[in-house]
Structures are given as C-alpha cells and as structure tokens.
Amino acid sequence: MKRAMRCLIFAINDWGSTLDAEAIDCISAEEALQLGSAAVEDDPVEVWCGSRRLARFEPDRRVRPFPRLRERLIKVERRIREGEQHIAQQERVIAELKRGERDLAIAFAVLDTVIETQKAHLQARDLLLAELARRSA
Structure with a gap:
C-alpha cells in the first residue's frame, strides 16, 4: 500500500499573493496534478508537495x-x-x-x-x- 503524501493547492492572484490554500492527501504526484488542474477557476493555481512546486495551472484567458x-x-x-x-x-x-x-x-x-x-x-x-x-x- 502506497503512503499518502500531503500536498497543497494554492490559488494565486495576478500579483502573486495567495488567495486560498487547500491541503490534499494524494497517493502520487500525478494525482496531485490532476486535482490541481481541476481546481483552476478564475485564478492561477500552483500545486506544491513539500517544498517542491510541481506545477502552475493558468485559467482559460479566452474568457472575456x-x-x-x-x-x-x-x-x-x-x-x-x-x-x-x-x-x-x-x-x-x-x-x-x-x-x-x-x-x-x-x-x-x-x-x-x-x-x-x-x-x-x-x-x-x-x-x-x-x-x-x-x-x-
């Protein structure tokens, strides 16, 4: 059985400040990335596991x-x-x-x-x- 890892999903505003943070428990980095990409709404989202940033996801800027x-x-x-x-x-x-x-x-x-x-x-x-x-x- 794989051990769960604690990751964080941060919503970031245009000025680089954290708007919201959510702690998630994941089986893998891939799961954390999937949850992070699904969390993108109006603001960019960053996924971190420990001190390592896994990815940054941008919202669809084609929205008016x-x-x-x-x-x-x-x-x-x-x-x-x-x-x-x-x-x-x-x-x-x-x-x-x-x-x-x-x-x-x-x-x-x-x-x-x-x-x-x-x-x-x-x-x-x-x-x-x-x-x-x-x-x-």
Whole structure:
C-alpha cells in the first residue's frame, strides 16, 4: 500500500499573493496534478508537495476579461468584509485579555497580521477598480 503524501493547492492572484490554500492527501504526484488542474477557476493555481512546486495551472484567458474582473472584485469585496470582521474579533480578544491582565504580545501580533492582510485586500480592490475603469474608458 502506497503512503499518502500531503500536498497543497494554492490559488494565486495576478500579483502573486495567495488567495486560498487547500491541503490534499494524494497517493502520487500525478494525482496531485490532476486535482490541481481541476481546481483552476478564475485564478492561477500552483500545486506544491513539500517544498517542491510541481506545477502552475493558468485559467482559460479566452474568457472575456471584463466579467472576470467583476468576479474578482466581488471576491475581494467579500474578503474585505471578512477582514473587517476578523479585525473586530481580534480587538475584542485584546480587550478581554487586557481585562484579565494577560500578556498581549501574541494578540497584537495577530492583529498586525490581520491588518496587513486587510491592506493587501484593499490594494487589490483598488487595482481591480482602476483596471475596470481603464477598460471601460
């Protein structure tokens, strides 16, 4: 019986940032590649097993770009709303820890990470809006 290997499928945006990651258990690299190629939707997908990138799959660029940009904008807007919720939740965690006079270093580090991620989403939205405006003109 072959041992399963842990691989990762990453959805990557046009700026090289990871949008989503999914861990998969595969019997072989070929199976990981099949799952990775099937996962391609609007964004490029990379398949990694350990520290080795097996492949990168690109979406079909023949799809009209205007609807694709709108779909990406919808996804980014959703991530921005989720980010706002994560920031608010982490601020509540920090307030709770303060009341308990507990160490806040890790909680603030998490908050900083969430805020930096939110900034990246806001930047992605600005780039998408600029591209939509450029193509509409």
